[in-house]
Amino acid sequence: MPVGDKKPEPRMKSRLHTEEAPRSRVVVQPLSTEARPHKPQQRRNAPIDGELEAIALAQQGDAQAFETLYNLHKRRVYSLCLRMLSNVSEAEDLTQVAFMQLHRKIETFRGDSAFSTWLHRMTVNVVLMHLRKNGLQLVSLEEVMEPAQDDGPRKDFGARDRVLAGAVDRVTLERAVEDLPPGYRMVFVLHDIEGYEHNEIATMLRCSVGNCKSQLHKARMRLREQLRNVVLTEARP
């Protein structure tokens, strides 16, 4: 069915409230959606044809214009949700929630930042509020902060190993990010992929900037190990 076609059912689903109870929790705090510009805006706020007109019309309640905005931004919103959650079902639910929230709040958009940046922040808030309510599964922020034995200096790598540069494609990296523990993945996605600063992430996650940097470093270290394993596996005859 085309995206714009009417369909009376199903109504808004409620999967968000039926997830398995989390084993641990991380406290998160949403960002202001009108906060200062940041790296994502600098990197990915290229104007989109028809966006300004669609925003103005959607602010007046024009449904077709809102659908246009959905089609312009659905990929970025969904991809952000998916990367933060690594769960298709949850990512779709929260994409839905984000656009419903956009529908409610679009009248408040004043253009202080790029629309894509504003929507991006709103989406991050939606995901973090969801996590705040349900908690990160599998491992908590505190648990992943604990020093692990494999975080120590390593002397078994170097010239005899394949280098990562040029040997890892986008899909492989995406998969490796998906496999990160939630606490690592959250910081890595927000910092290295989405471009948030450490102080912004620390505010969101209510942790110190130092902890945030440490988490990011451990995430990269974990990714390195995962990617090296992939490269070495592929190199075997």
Added chain:
Amino acid sequence: MTDSRATTQHESNTDCHSFQASLPELFETDAGLHEQPHLATCAACTALVRDLEYIAAQAKLLLPMHDPSPAVWENIQSALVKPGSRSKRSL
């Protein structure tokens, strides 16, 4: 001779540990990561830095590439046509 080699190895491990412990900060500042003296003598840590920089660089190139299923929009539509929706035109 053996003692000397063991001592050198221990010092090297200590240097690596110290250097790697400082990496989170070194990566976040432009304070001459590549000018760190340890890198001049340690191939392992040089490889580590190279790989971590590569990962960070590749992450920046990841673009949104996933589309939600059509059901997402269908659900949004359904919710918006409920009484109380602020849309002035029907979806």
